[in-house]
Amino acid sequence: AQSVTQLDSQVPVFEEAPVELRCNYSSSVSVYLFWYVQYPNQGLQLLLKYLSGSTLVKGINGFEAEFNKSQTSFHLRKPSVHISDTAEYFCAVSEGGSNYKLTFGKGTLLTVNP
Amino acid sequence: ETGVTQTPRHLVMGMTNKKSLKCEQHLGHNAMYWYKQSAKKPLELMFVYNFKEQTENNSVPSRFSPECPNSSHLFLHLHTLQPEDSALYLCASSQAGVVETQYFGPGTRLLVL
Numbered sequence: 001a002q003s004v005t006q007l008d009s010q011v012p013v014f015e016e017a018p019v020e021l022r023c024n025y026s027s028s029v030s031v032y033l034f035w036y037v038q039y040p041n042q043g044l045q046l047l048l049k050y051l052s053g054s055t056l057v058k059g060i061n062g063f064e065a066e067f068n069k070s071q072t073s074f075h076l077r078k079p080s081v082h083i084s085d086t087a088e089y090f091c092a093v094s095e096g097g098s099n100y101k102l103t104f105g106k107g108t109l110l111t112v113n114p
Numbered sequence: 115e116t117g118v119t120q121t122p123r124h125l126v127m128g129m130t131n132k133k134s135l136k137c138e139q140h141l142g143h144n145a146m147y148w149y150k151q152s153a154k155k156p157l158e159l160m161f162v163y164n165f166k167e168q169t170e171n172n173s174v175p176s177r178f179s180p181e182c183p184n185s186s187h188l189f190l191h192l193h194t195l196q197p198e199d200s201a202l203y204l205c206a207s208s209q210a211g212v213v214e215t216q217y218f219g220p221g222t223r224l225l226v227l
Contacts, residue, residue, distance in 0.1 A: 004156070043120075043204055043206075043218030043219050043220045044157075044218040045218070046216075046217075049215065101170070102157075102159065104157040105156055106154065107156075
């Protein structure tokens with residue numbers, strides 16, 4: 001069975017600083033990986049996804065993530081954050097052939113301070 | 115505007131009440147989902163519908179009853195809920211197919227007293 005671990009429940013950073021949100025997964029088969037963002041009082045919005053090909057994936061709002069198969073990781077990064085990036089970020093995994101069955105991590109609350 | 119709307123946005127109900135949550139998608143998708151989001155826990159997939167047919171019931175108690183009358187609408191009927199059912203209930207939709215992106219609604223915040 002697949003599982004997702006987000007190592008940090010909260011990450012506080014200052015505006016314009018770089019940030020990395022960590023995500024590790026476990027699965028016995030090939031996987032597809034996703035990062036979603038949830039702003040206060042809203043649903044989840046897709047930031048980026050890895051399906052195949054280049055291991056460096058670029059998403060919206062300047063975010064990117066790198067798939068590392070040997071370390072079973074899919075960490076999310078942004079070189080310079082803004083106050084508006086304050087939100088909860090969820091990593092999710094879907095096993096090959098199971099298109100709809102997303103398994104989510106517990107989420108990381110990113111707080112950007114002035 | 116995500117293209118997926120949910121009503122009501124907030125709901126308070128007693129344990130003996132019956133209520134329904136509604137989800138509507140305007141994206142032309144043919145798969146719809148219900149998720150439960152509780153504090154400090156990962157999102158839990160509850161139900162999946164593909165082309166109006168239920169294809170997943172993730173061991174959800176029978177006090178939650180889904181209904182999908184067409185590809186654009188999804189309901190979650192609630193009866194005799196427990197306080198631990200208080201949570202944010204999220205609806206999502208996607209194209210049915212391999213690894214299609216799921217689009218989420220804003221959710222219904224449910225409080226069971």
